Amino acid sequence: MLAARDDDGVRRYLERSGAAALTRHSITDERMLLAQLDEVRALQIAIEVDEYMPHLACIAAPVRARSGRNVGAVSVSTSSDDFRSRAHDLERTVRRAAWHVSSSLS
Numbered sequence: 296m297l298a299a300r301d302d303d304g305v306r307r308y309l310e311r312s313g314a315a316a317l318t319r320h321s322i323t324d325e326r327m328l329l330a331q332l333d334e335v336r337a338l339q340i341a342i343e344v345d346e347y348m349p350h351l352a353c354i355a356a357p358v359r360a361r362s363g364r365n366v367g368a369v370s371v372s373t374s375s376d377d378f379r380s381r382a383h384d385l386e387r388t389v390r391r392a393a394w395h396v397s398s399s400l401s
Contacts, residue, residue, distance in 0.1 A: 344379075368393065
């Protein structure tokens with residue numbers, strides 16, 4: 296959801312909320328976060344492994360209104376080991392689910 300904001304919006308969010316390190320893999324540096332969000336925007340998929348909680352991974356794809364505005368996301372969380380072994384299948388499933396939800400919005 297953070298990738299749906301522009302860089303100024305991300306900076307405003309960081310000013311209000313900060314970027315606490317939840318694990319040793321958490322991204323707290325603004326420049327690194329903005330670079331990662333650029334990649335998420337380009338690929339239309341967000342992946343985090345061990346950033347929020349050790350041994351946990353999450354993959355998410357945007358849900359868009361007909362206008363193109365990001366209105367939500369479909370995500371799956373699983374163990375990091377499970378994610379590593381099924382990343383391709385999970386990505387395909389999450390992308391397909393987000394497309395179906397987006398296409399059903401009026």
